Amino acid sequence: MAGTRENILVSETVRDQFLQGMAALDQPNSGIFGRDIAAFLRNNNLPLDIVGIDQELSIYDLFVFWHVLAMSIPLSVGNAAHSGPIFLPWHRMYLIRLEQNLQQVLGDPDFGLPYWDWAADGELSVADQWRTDLWSRDYIGEARGAVRSGPIADMRVRLVQDARTGRLVSTTPRPIQRAAGLDPRVRTLPTEAQVDTALTQPTYDQSPWNQSVISHRNVLEGWVQGPQLHNRVHVWIGGDMGPGTSPNDPAFFLNHCNVDRIWEMWMDRNGRDYQPGRNRGPQGHRIDSTMVSIIGQALSPEQVLDPSIWYTYDHQLVA
Numbered sequence: 001m002a003g004t005r006e007n008i009l010v011s012e013t014v015r016d017q018f019l020q021g022m023a024a025l026d027q028p029n030s031g032i033f034g035r036d037i038a039a040f041l042r043n044n045n046l047p048l049d050i051v052g053i054d055q056e057l058s059i060y061d062l063f064v065f066w067h068v069l070a071m072s073i074p075l076s077v078g079n080a081a082h083s084g085p086i087f088l089p090w091h092r093m094y095l096i097r098l099e100q101n102l103q104q105v106l107g108d109p110d111f112g113l114p115y116w117d118w119a120a121d122g123e124l125s126v127a128d129q130w131r132t133d134l135w136s137r138d139y140i141g142e143a144r145g146a147v148r149s150g151p152i153a154d155m156r157v158r159l160v161q162d163a164r165t166g167r168l169v170s171t172t173p174r175p176i177q178r179a180a181g182l183d184p185r186v187r188t189l190p191t192e193a194q195v196d197t198a199l200t201q202p203t204y205d206q207s208p209w210n211q212s213v214i215s216h217r218n219v220l221e222g223w224v225q226g227p228q229l230h231n232r233v234h235v236w237i238g239g240d241m242g243p244g245t246s247p248n249d250p251a252f253f254l255n256h257c258n259v260d261r262i263w264e265m266w267m268d269r270n271g272r273d274y275q276p277g278r279n280r281g282p283q284g285h286r287i288d289s290t291m292v293s294i295i296g297q298a299l300s301p302e303q304v305l306d307p308s309i310w311y312t313y314d315h316q317l318v319a
């Protein structure tokens with residue numbers, strides 16, 4: 001079924017479903033333990049290790065693991081999910097799979113993920129940006145420190161990433177941590193003008209396909225004069241939103257749903273164009289590359305260019 005994706009600040013119903021669904025998916029009852037992840041990585045010769053305590057993980061933890069796994073697979077350009085053309089389609093597939101898991105746990109096949117229009121908050125004063133309703137007990141809880149109030153206060157971080165070695169660490173469960181607006185490099189959220197800059201790029205992506213090109217994908221990912229847009233939101237929230245385990249914070253999905261919405265607006269204006277095409281450009285980033293997946297069928301960028309069988313946004317731009 002196809003859901004409608006709405007602004008989290010507009011629909012209280014969607015907000016509550018989203019937060020309750022995330023907390024439900026975070027129950028450590030997947031039947032998969034840290035040792036199973038270790039065996040999977042070993043058996044598939046993957047360039048990632050897991051250390052720490054052996055504990056039963058949640059479906060939510062498996063999404064965290066999936067993101068780290070994709071990041072840990074280096075390609076000639078970027079990795080299997082970032083710093084190249086694959087960034088937008090990979091995260092689209094990833095959000096579709098989370099949305100489907102939420103639909104299942106909520107018993108609502110029409111549920112659509114909410115998005116956070118962070119550029120609207122980027123127009124507020126610096127002091128107000130981390131004090132909006134979003135960062136309250138009715139929404140996703142504290143902007144700074146441990147998340148101890150609201151529906152996701154009981155969510156627990158079980159997988160973290162060692163900053164020095166990049167290894168995955170299965171750790172004693174603890175609350176989500178944030179440090180919004182405290183990084184001296186990034187005191188403010190992206191602005192509407194920066195979103196416009198991403199929307200007015202004429203090409204989806206182009207050679208050399210990396211963090212240096214001027215293209216819709218690279219401006220939106222946030223490498224151009226970065227950190228901007230998507231990257232800036234990660235750095236601005238800080239805490240658990242920093243490392244490869246950033247999906248530990250449900251704010252990850254609110255950010256990426258908004259990134260996906262901006263890509264969708266760009267395609268409404270420019271057509272459902274994707275570069276590089278078949279047999280061109282870097283491996284793993286092509287329109288027919290199979291994207292790294294551990295939950296649900298692995299799709300190619302081509303298969304997700306039109307997401308209307310899965311969802312639509314509440315306010316589509318008419319070309």
Ligand SMILES: [Cu+2]
Nearest residue numbers: 067081082091
């Ligand atoms: Cu990511």
